Amino acid sequence: MNSILSIKNLEVGFDTPRGLLQAVRGVDVEVPGASSMGIVGESGSGKTVMCRAAMGLLRGSNVRRSGSVVFDGDEIGSLDSADVRQYFGTGMAMIFQDPMTALNPVRRIGSQLAESLVIRLGMNKKDARARAAELLGLVRIPDPEATLRKFPGQLSGGMRQRVVIATAIACKPKLLFADEPTTALDVTVQAQILELLSDLRRDLDMAMMLVTHDLGVVANHTDYVTVLYAGLVVEQAPTRKLFASMKMPYTEALLKSIPRLDQPSGGRMPMIGGRLPDPTNPEPGCPFAPRCPYVQDRCRKEVPPLTVAPDGHAYRCFYPIGGNA
Amino acid sequence: MKARSTNAIEVLKRLVQLLLVVIGATFLLSLLLRLLPVGLKELYVTGLFEEDRQRQIKELGLDRNAFSYYFHWLWDFVRGDFGRIVLPGGGGESVSSHVGRALPKTLQLVFYTQIFALAVAIPLGIFSAYRAGRRTDRFVSYGLFTAASVPNFVLGLLLALIVGVKLEWLPPLGYVPISESFVDHVRGMVLPVLALGIPLIASYTRLLRTDVIATLREDFVTMAVAKGLSDRRILFTHVLRPSSVTLLTSAALNMGALIGGSLVIERVFSIPGLGTEIGLAIFGRQYFALQAYVALVAIGYVVFNSVIDVLVGFVDPRTRERRSA
Numbered sequence: 309m310n311s312i313l314s315i316k317n318l319e320v321g322f323d324t325p326r327g328l329l330q331a332v333r334g335v336d337v338e339v340p341g342a343s344s345m346g347i348v349g350e351s352g353s354g355k356t357v358m359c360r361a362a363m364g365l366l367r368g369s370n371v372r373r374s375g376s377v378v379f380d381g382d383e384i385g386s387l388d389s390a391d392v393r394q395y396f397g398t399g400m401a402m403i404f405q406d407p408m409t410a411l412n413p414v415r416r417i418g419s420q421l422a423e424s425l426v427i428r429l430g431m432n433k434k435d436a437r438a439r440a441a442e443l444l445g446l447v448r449i450p451d452p453e454a455t456l457r458k459f460p461g462q463l464s465g466g467m468r469q470r471v472v473i474a475t476a477i478a479c480k481p482k483l484l485f486a487d488e489p490t491t492a493l494d495v496t497v498q499a500q501i502l503e504l505l506s507d508l509r510r511d512l513d514m515a516m517m518l519v520t521h522d523l524g525v526v527a528n529h530t531d532y533v534t535v536l537y538a539g540l541v542v543e544q545a546p547t548r549k550l551f552a553s554m555k556m557p558y559t560e561a562l563l564k565s566i567p568r569l570d571q572p573s574g575g576r577m578p579m580i581g582g583r584l585p586d587p588t589n590p591e592p593g594c595p596f597a598p599r600c601p602y603v604q605d606r607c608r609k610e611v612p613p614l615t616v617a618p619d620g621h622a623y624r625c626f627y628p629i630g631g632n633a
Numbered sequence: 634m635k636a637r638s639t640n641a642i643e644v645l646k647r648l649v650q651l652l653l654v655v656i657g658a659t660f661l662l663s664l665l666l667r668l669l670p671v672g673l674k675e676l677y678v679t680g681l682f683e684e685d686r687q688r689q690i691k692e693l694g695l696d697r698n699a700f701s702y703y704f705h706w707l708w709d710f711v712r713g714d715f716g717r718i719v720l721p722g723g724g725g726e727s728v729s730s731h732v733g734r735a736l737p738k739t740l741q742l743v744f745y746t747q748i749f750a751l752a753v754a755i756p757l758g759i760f761s762a763y764r765a766g767r768r769t770d771r772f773v774s775y776g777l778f779t780a781a782s783v784p785n786f787v788l789g790l791l792l793a794l795i796v797g798v799k800l801e802w803l804p805p806l807g808y809v810p811i812s813e814s815f816v817d818h819v820r821g822m823v824l825p826v827l828a829l830g831i832p833l834i835a836s837y838t839r840l841l842r843t844d845v846i847a848t849l850r851e852d853f854v855t856m857a858v859a860k861g862l863s864d865r866r867i868l869f870t871h872v873l874r875p876s877s878v879t880l881l882t883s884a885a886l887n888m889g890a891l892i893g894g895s896l897v898i899e900r901v902f903s904i905p906g907l908g909t910e911i912g913l914a915i916f917g918r919q920y921f922a923l924q925a926y927v928a929l930v931a932i933g934y935v936v937f938n939s940v941i942d943v944l945v946g947f948v949d950p951r952t953r954e955r956r957s958a
């Protein structure tokens with residue numbers, strides 16, 4: 309199948325006073341056209357860095373990036389910040405975790421939204437404004453005309469995230485990066501936003517990278533899943549297959565940590581015991597070994613390779629759940 | 634509707650504040666005059682015939698107590714009667730005619746300087762923040778630091794000497810009104826504006842650079858990049874405004890220092906402005922004239938600060954929210 313995005317052996321490090329921090333350690337991800345790829349992992353596992361590096365949004369003299377990123381047939385991994393921008397808006401777009409900070413606080417919604425249309429699509433101001441109102445309607449904002457005149461500070465978090473989504477889809481991108489789009493929102497709003505994203509994706513025939521730390525979200529809104537741990541892909545499969553036969557102990561632990569609506573946990577998820585390994589000097593062996601209930605001696609000595617089963621289900625574990633396929 | 638009435642209340646509050654500040658400042662000033670080591674009576678009425686003496690004392694209000702004196706002064710002042718230059722025989726020229734001649738020149742000098750300093754500092758601050766840590770940034774910082782360490786009267790003298798006397802590019806001194814010759818007016822103002830403005834540029838650039846660097850780390854800037862906008866557009870339409878509150882506030886606060894500086898620079902370049910008048914009043918012991926001048930400076934300072942305050946509200950709507958919250 310044709311991939312809209314193909315990431316190969318992506319490595320991202322940051323020079324820090326403590327040495328090289330390896331945030332992403334050789335990741336492969338393929339997003340088939342118009343499908344939805346879920347990226348799951350705990351906070352700090354490298355999800356944001358991977359997405360931003362794939363888009364070429366990581367800037368700064370301390371960034372070390374290598375690997376190949378092919379978008380819609382073009383190699384963009386080696387382009388500089390100015391050249392990759394021709395793909396933004398019309399090709400790739402991004403929505404952010406915190407809608408409170410993703411909109412410019414000093415400019416009205418209308419001018420921020422119409423801006424892309426004028427600059428990227430060459431619309432005149434009047435048409436752009438009319439289209440901006442349509443876009444706000446598309447993301448189900450009740451009074452588009454009034455909202456265009458407002459400042460971000462006058463909107464609730466959910467409404468702001470809708471505005472961010474409207475801005476991202478304004479130029480009909482082929483691929484949308486959604487980096488934890490609901491983490492900062494109220495529980496009641498989260499479901500609505502995810503629903504909206506799925507509907508838009510279908511209507512606009514758009515692919516999506518949906519980043520989340522919640523496997524429940526993955527189950528309902530994605531076609532494929534990549535589980536990241538400590539900057540490594542530890543499990544990768546079509547979503548149905550993953551939930552039918554989970555191979556990776558880490559994924560299982562994640563699943564157990566999904567907050568249940570029927571339990572009075574106050575929205576706080578039960579944590580997986582232990583912490584992510586130190587990204588500046590990773591210990592030898594499987595990165596999950598210190599926290600894994602199935603750990604054996606071999607796990608502490610060698611990093612398990614990514615095993616790809618004949619059905620395409622990939623996992624990084626010597627002793628997968630249910631045995632090797 | 635609601636927003637408008639709260640705005641009206643805001644404006645009213647500010648006007649009352651403004652009045653209180655001006656009244657407080659001028660009252661203190663009139664008290665200070667009474668505390669001068671040389672009593673005003675000895676100063677202005679010694680050596681006169683008894684008849685003239687009584688008349689002079691009455692005319693100058695020296696027979697009144699501090700409060701009564703102040704309120705008479707205030708009543709005259711708001712009607713535009715600033716008193717007269719005191720001559721031993723009584724009745725010199727009116728102070729208001731001195732003000733009428735001198736004030737416009739000082740206002741021009743101060744405004745040209747502010748505009749020049751901002752016009753240079755804004756692009757310079759943005760640019761050095763954009764290139765933060767690189768060679769151009771260090772070059773700009775170093776150059777400005779050096780320029781700012783020269784006191785402005787030294788700078789003025791150097792400029793007058795080199796550009797005015799040695800190279801003869803511009804007149805080393807003198808003032809030409811716009812009505813007489815626009816070109817000569819501008820030519821005469823260049824050196825004093827440079828002398829006053831260069832240290833300002835250094836401090837404005839540093840302030841703006843710091844704020845721009847902070848703004849560049851915000852999500853909404855990454856979002857603007859992800860929309861496919863060019864760096865130049867992002868810097869000027871997304872970054873400058875939310876980064877300029879400190880700059881504008883400091884421009885307003887600098888008004889005092891600028892008027893003080895113009896006092897010196899006017900003398901260096903022989904511009905017969907308010908600074909020159911203040912100098913003459915001090916050396917000629919024209920304390921009543923001095924009182925009027927200083928009151929005018931205080932009013933100018935307060936008015937300018939209020940104007941900037943309102944402007945800041947437009948530049949960054951967040952400050953308005955904060956204030957009304």
Ligand SMILES: Nc1ncnc2c1ncn2[C@@H]1O[C@H](COP(=O)(O)OP(=O)(O)O)[C@@H](O)[C@H]1O
Nearest residue numbers: 322329331350351352353354355356357358587
């Ligand atoms: N600009 C940066 N400089 C240094 N380290 C960074 C930077 N950005 C992210 N990191 C580090 O990279 C790792 C992965 O971060 P991130 O991708 O944000 O995790 P996630 O999005 O999965 O929560 C973390 O250890 C984080 O501290």
Ligand code: SF4
Nearest residue numbers: 594597600607625626
């Ligand atoms: S390799 Fe060993 S430690 Fe790592 S996940 Fe598999 S069983 Fe656990």
Ligand SMILES: [Mg+2]
Nearest residue numbers: 355356487488
């Ligand atoms: Mg993240």
